[in-house]
Amino acid sequence: MKKLYYLIFILLFSTAVQSAEKPPHAAIASAHPLATAAGFEMLDQGGNAFDAAVAVSAALAVVEPVGSGLGGGGFWLLHQAKDNRQIMIDGRERAPLAATRDMYLDSQGKAVPKLSIDGALSAAIPGLPAALVHIAEKRGRLPLSKSLAPAIRYAKEGFEVGARYRLMAGFRLKALLNSNAAAKVFLAGGKVVLPGFKLVQKDLAETLEAIALHGREGFYAGKVADKLVKGVRAAGGIWTQQDLDEYKIIEREPIQGEYRGIKVTSAAPPSSGGIVLVEVLNILSGYDLEKLGEIDQKHLIIEAMRRGYHDRARYLGDADFVELPIEQLVDKYYAAGLRESIRIDRATKSAALAAAVSDKAGGEDTTHFSILDREGNRVAATLSINYPFGSGFMPPDTGVILNDEMDDFSKKAGEPNIYGLVGGKANAIEPGKRMLSSMSPTFLEDEERVAILGTPGGSRIISMVLLGILDFAKGNDPGSWVSLPRFHHQYQPDVVQYEKGGLDEKTQTALSERGHLFKEINRSYGNMQAILWDKKHSVVEAASDPRGEGNAQVD
Ligand code: DON
Secondary structure, eight states, rough: OHHHHHHHHHHHHHHHHHHHHSSSOOOEEEESSHHHHHHHHHHHHTTHHHHHHHHHHHHHHEEEEOOOOSEEEEEEEEEGGTTEEEEEEEEEEEEEEOOTTTTBHHHHBBOOOOTTTTTGGGOOOOOOHHHHHHHHHHHHHSHHHHTTTHHHHHHOOOOOOOOHHHHHHHHHHHHHHHHHHHHHHSBTTTOOTTTTTOOOOOHHHHHHHHHHHHTTTTSSSSHHHHHHHHHHHHHTOOHHHHHHOOOEEOOOOOOEEEEETEEEEOTTTTTTTHHHHHHHHHHHHTTOGGGGHHHHHHHHHHHHHHHHHHHHHHSSOOOOOOOOOOOHTTTTTHHHHHHHOBBBBOOOOOHHSSOOOOOOOOOOOOOOHHHHHOOOOOEEEEOOOOTTTSOOOOOTTTOOOOOOOGGGGGGTTTTTTSOOOOOGGGEEEEEETTTOOOOOEEEEEOSSSSEEEOOOOGGGEEEEEHHHHHHHHHHHOOHHHHHHEEEEEOSSSEEEETTTTTSOOHHHHHHTTTTTEEEESSSOOOOOOEEEEEEETTTEEEEEEEEESSSEOOO
């Protein structure tokens, strides 16, 4: 009898825990209202967060062609509720097999300006189409014909472009004009389109339909593949059919760390995001930040960022090609050693850590979305074609704008990329290698709360996510994480960068007395999309960065 009572108790208790483990609402935050709506369409049809992720990724490829797309790649961090497992889908682009270490250098060994940024030679082999198929088949419930339907509809019927599209089309006008197919789709008579312009993408709809019908083969084989390879080669690129045949999605273990009782899960290599975040948080965990004054806090955060980004430049690349000291970099004792080198009253000179190198401005695009479904599945995905409108090159009749992710490689030791990031051998170009990324889709968990967050922003992605994590640790909500004023240090250039209005004069004066130098970015940056599930109060909240045109919705 006693046993029976015991069994009933266990049963009741475990159902109670289980139902407490299910969120009361689903939520989606993405950079475009039509993409958020596409995700909810899947949830309404009985799909899970992974089906929604496929629909949102594909929709963004259509409605936000500035930031991501079939011609690019990304990282999808998944949390599978049924077995409490976290997986990173690595759909990062890889270098073509004909790529060589010095392919962007001239005969004197100098980097040729723009060669890794504009045009067909800057494009690496896309991973996004393979990732859509992989996620749908391995983790989703709905067929691609359903999860790609909203994207196909948006491409065929068209949608009104926003102010950001027009701004970025102007910024990339020259690159787009160099590609007849891209200019025809994205511009009007060779000029930036007028407000209210409806963007229709017939060829892209057909390419999406081929993927819906044939899966992977719809993009990496047959007619579409043929047009991609021919188009790239005719424009001076080096892709071959073998590149497309060999492209593979890799499921990887995410990077995990712990900060003040918060479990942090983020992107593994070939992204530097997870490692740098955990290293910086480990350094900061030795201080009681909240008990310190604002200037001390900022000083320590900047010094920790400097050291994290320094190790990024020194050590990180594609773990399938080079050995990375990951265990060391995420180790608490290693961080304690770095902490020893920080003085509270003085900025460390980056040059004292290693030779000085570069000074370049930051990035404009890429995209992030966050999803939570009612089963407790989660997705944090950051997707990219790198620079706004990627390479600006579209192979004729495909509708696919190609990435210029080759620029994320270190073209030459110490030569900064478009985000001013430097690197060395670990991130040198090799055939088939994946270029180092900063994309940091992230989950946070403590006993009471779960968070899903991430943002675009080139090298500044990691520091933005870091500031978001520190704000989560303070107990603040997603509305606060996404709108925080932003500052950043990436080791080189040795300046604290901050967005317009991000650091007031008083703070700057106090920090400059400790030896910090400053550079204002003359606009705001980032486009964070975040979700919070507060288990204790059974509340779900979502927020979209006020700097962007996105939409966060709880249902
Ligand atoms: O993978 C990376 O780190 C870059 N290609 C991301 C570019 C980016 O975020 C541009 N955006 N604002």
